[in-house]
Amino acid sequence: MIAVIRLLASHAQALAGATLAIRAGIRHIEITTQVPQYLQLVSHLRREHPQCWIGVGSVFNRQMAEQAWQAGAQFCVCPFTDENLICWGQEVGLPIVAGALTPSEIWRAWQAGAAAVKVFPAESLGGPRYLRHLQPVLGSLPLIPTGGVTLANAAEYLRAGAWAVGIAGDLFPAELFNDSQQRLENRLRQALAQLVEQRKAAPAPKPSLT
16 A cells, blocks of 8 residues: 555644554555645655655656655656656666556556556546456556545455555545544554455565665
8 A cells, every 4th residue: 555645734744644654554655746845754754764665746747756856755656657757767766656547558658667557547437447457458567546546445456456556535534633543543554454465365566666
């Protein structure tokens, strides 16, 4: 599971969300560029949680990717495929997860050298069912569905062939985040344990994010 942090109220709120996710056992954290002072947050998380992989999401161009890299990001996630950006990432050793949706777009992203392909918005074309239909065509490409993925349906995406899932809004329901962060941490921990069991039952391909 990749925890996608999009808590926009403040830098402190985003830090609290990322820290909570890490305490629950999530090891891949994506800080989106919409988060206030996101570069400082990336640097802080790298220092405080060296056991995790901290990346930046919603990266639109090379300038943003370079800033993320300089801040210590270990991967970047784009909403689309930019071959030049992927090529630059390969040159400096920064994995780029490129966004795509259709089979042609996904194949183009993979052929360009993306470390993995973000299938977005996955729910718009049928969710896990769509991913399952892609498998006979695209084989074992490392696909990361996002957009409509929740803790409740994440395991279904893994069964459909996803390498990982990116979850954003469903990670931090407002009523729990503002009320009981301990309940929220327990909720994430239980969901992660279920996904780990699902992954053991169906091993995934291994893209070069590490």
